[in-house]
Amino acid sequence: xxxxxxxxxxxxxxxxxxxxxxxxxxxxxxxxxxxxxxxxxxxxxxxxxxxxxxxxxxxxxxxxxxxxxxxxxxxxxxxxxxxxxxxxxxxxxxxxxxxxxxxxxxxxxxxxxxxxxxxxxxxxxxxxxxxxxxxxxxxxxxxxxxxxxxxxxxxxxxxxxxxxxxxxxxxxxxxxxxxxxxxxxxxxxxxxxxxxxxxxxxxxxxxxxxxxxxxxxxxxxxxxxxxxxxxxxxxxxxxxxxxxxxxxxxxxxxxxxxxxxxxxxxxxxxxxxxxxxxxxxxxxxxxxxxxxxxxxxxxxxxxxxxxxxxxxxxxxxxxxxxxxxxxxxxxxxxxxxxxxxxxxxxxxxxxxxxxxxxxxxxxxxxxxxxxxxxxxxxxxx
Amino acid sequence: xxxxxxxxxxxxxxxxxxxxxxxxxxxxxxxxxxxxxxxxxxxxxxxxxxxxxxxxxxxxxxxxxxxxxxxxxxxxxxxxxxxxxxxxxxxxxxxxxxxxxxxxxxxxxxxxxxxxxxxxxxxxxxxxxxxxxxxxxxxxxxxxxxxxxxxxxxxxxxxxxxxxxxxxxxxxxxxxxxxxxxxxxxxxxxxxxxxxxxxxxxxxxxxxxxxxxxxxxxxxxxxxxxxxxxxxxxxxxxxxxxxxxxxxxxxxxxxxxxxxxxxxxxxxxxxxxxx
Numbered sequence: 001x002x003x004x005x006x007x008x009x010x011x012x013x014x015x016x017x018x019x020x021x022x023x024x025x026x027x028x029x030x031x032x033x034x035x036x037x038x039x040x041x042x043x044x045x046x047x048x049x050x051x052x053x054x055x056x057x058x059x060x061x062x063x064x065x066x067x068x069x070x071x072x073x074x075x076x077x078x079x080x081x082x083x084x085x086x087x088x089x090x091x092x093x094x095x096x097x098x099x100x101x102x103x104x105x106x107x108x109x110x111x112x113x114x115x116x117x118x119x120x121x122x123x124x125x126x127x128x129x130x131x132x133x134x135x136x137x138x139x140x141x142x143x144x145x146x147x148x149x150x151x152x153x154x155x156x157x158x159x160x161x162x163x164x165x166x167x168x169x170x171x172x173x174x175x176x177x178x179x180x181x182x183x184x185x186x187x188x189x190x191x192x193x194x195x196x197x198x199x200x201x202x203x204x205x206x207x208x209x210x211x212x213x214x215x216x217x218x219x220x221x222x223x224x225x226x227x228x229x230x231x232x233x234x235x236x237x238x239x240x241x242x243x244x245x246x247x248x249x250x251x252x253x254x255x256x257x258x259x260x261x262x263x264x265x266x267x268x269x270x271x272x273x274x275x276x277x278x279x280x281x282x283x284x285x286x287x288x289x290x291x292x293x294x295x296x297x298x299x300x301x302x303x304x305x306x307x308x309x310x311x312x313x314x315x316x317x318x319x320x321x322x323x324x325x326x327x328x329x330x331x332x333x334x335x336x337x338x339x340x341x342x343x344x345x346x347x348x349x350x351x352x353x354x355x356x357x358x359x360x361x362x363x364x365x366x367x368x369x370x371x372x373x374x375x376x377x378x379x380x381x
Numbered sequence: 382x383x384x385x386x387x388x389x390x391x392x393x394x395x396x397x398x399x400x401x402x403x404x405x406x407x408x409x410x411x412x413x414x415x416x417x418x419x420x421x422x423x424x425x426x427x428x429x430x431x432x433x434x435x436x437x438x439x440x441x442x443x444x445x446x447x448x449x450x451x452x453x454x455x456x457x458x459x460x461x462x463x464x465x466x467x468x469x470x471x472x473x474x475x476x477x478x479x480x481x482x483x484x485x486x487x488x489x490x491x492x493x494x495x496x497x498x499x500x501x502x503x504x505x506x507x508x509x510x511x512x513x514x515x516x517x518x519x520x521x522x523x524x525x526x527x528x529x530x531x532x533x534x535x536x537x538x539x540x541x542x543x544x545x546x547x548x549x550x551x552x553x554x555x556x557x558x559x560x561x562x563x564x565x566x567x568x569x570x571x572x573x574x575x576x577x578x579x580x581x582x583x584x585x586x587x588x589x590x591x592x593x594x595x596x597x598x599x600x601x602x603x604x605x606x607x608x609x610x611x612x613x614x615x616x617x618x619x620x621x622x623x624x625x626x627x628x629x630x631x632x633x634x635x636x637x638x639x640x641x642x643x644x645x646x647x648x649x650x651x652x653x654x655x656x
Contacts, residue, residue, distance in 0.1 A: 092587045096524065
């Protein structure tokens, strides 16, 4: 059994099995040596085994472990085994490895069908509990933030105005290009698709009504909130998460500062102020896109577009859309900050929390939107 | 004894004579500031070299430059007799597999358990069967003196000292001949630091390692380093403790003759006369 680096020869002595090891027993040739040694298990048992290391030229910890493992396996089968002719230079290494010798690994038990089913059920149960637990914790955090908000109203000095403005700049002003572009395109697409369908009834002009109502009441605010959840909600989680990993949040606490006051409130107020403004801008851009589309592709002049729009919508159409923005903003900020503050001290945890934060905040935004729809329907607005 | 072994082992793959690391005329700049200017360094086979210097003097940068994480502005660096900068990507990987690096806080991959961390280089470099990889990981965990249960834990669940040991186990996964340690005892309590020193000394004896160690710990310098390299004026002064004590440079004098330095050295002398 000649290996590339190390070799192993099996000889039958008078009453014993002699394993002669030689060459380089290094980690680089471990795969081959391991295969040779595993074949020994099927060998007919002898009364004693001698492992002769006289031929070893080089040995490292993995090589030493393979020698020791071989001895242990034979001894496990009740065969007396000795290691002989250890070259002087390798004696300390063998001793060192023998000291840290790991236990024989226990093979993982194979699972039957019933156990697999049970594990699957357990998984579903665990995940359900985790979901409920997350909802409970979110509610708890929301309560904490509410208390902080009330405190901030009672003592306005606690509110960090500069931070609030900085957050508005980051979440609002910086988002203008992307929100504007996407809204404009949605306006274009909505008008075109609507007109395409309505043309069959000769009612092309109603594409303007569709655009006005759709954008102002639902699409403008929803689209903006989803973009902001992806942009700023994830940023909140990642920032606070990295601070948590660096123990910066703990440092704040020891300095007598409440992390909710310092970190959460500016983000919350910043977003609550920025999102309605962004929504207004998004609405405008979407209507602009629709108007351009009408003018260029459908031949509806701007004056006609304006008159139709004016007839189809009221002031309230706009307000009913923008009214939802602060609620969306609050849910994005609260979810983002909570996920950030619950990060554990690992890089993986930051990533997982950021993903969860975006998913949860978009989920909440749509849930709240649905709730508003029901509310408005009941109120007949 | 281990020294003769390490040299016989490396003789097949490279020139056994000559230093294991050879740096000539190294110049590094960081943010417009010159950190090393015409720096020379030889690390001999089988020795433990301690690198000291003031904060910000570029000790860690020197280590990172030698292992190829940073590019020097000028100069040559040879490790195992080969200049890494002129090698192909593939050859460089092979050379890199022959050294192990322990970063300051272990730099363990936080999403993996300790055993999985140790298995990373084994998976990447060698085609081993999964059970053997598990055995080797368990072996290294024992070798660095961690309890067996630690293998299944994530780095976040370990103490600072245990993380360093786990980092060392990963650095030793491929049985390197050369070990780089960046502040191995920083952040450990004196008992933990002494235990870590003893571990490095034992492993170096048993495995025939050459160790390049950046440290601030005077006790480690005295306890395990054969030679000490002091980074002053952008160059290295290298010598044994006794030689450096005679060096007239004011920083070196302040470093070794200061109250802490004196305590570490006299303690060692007392220990020697006892034993």
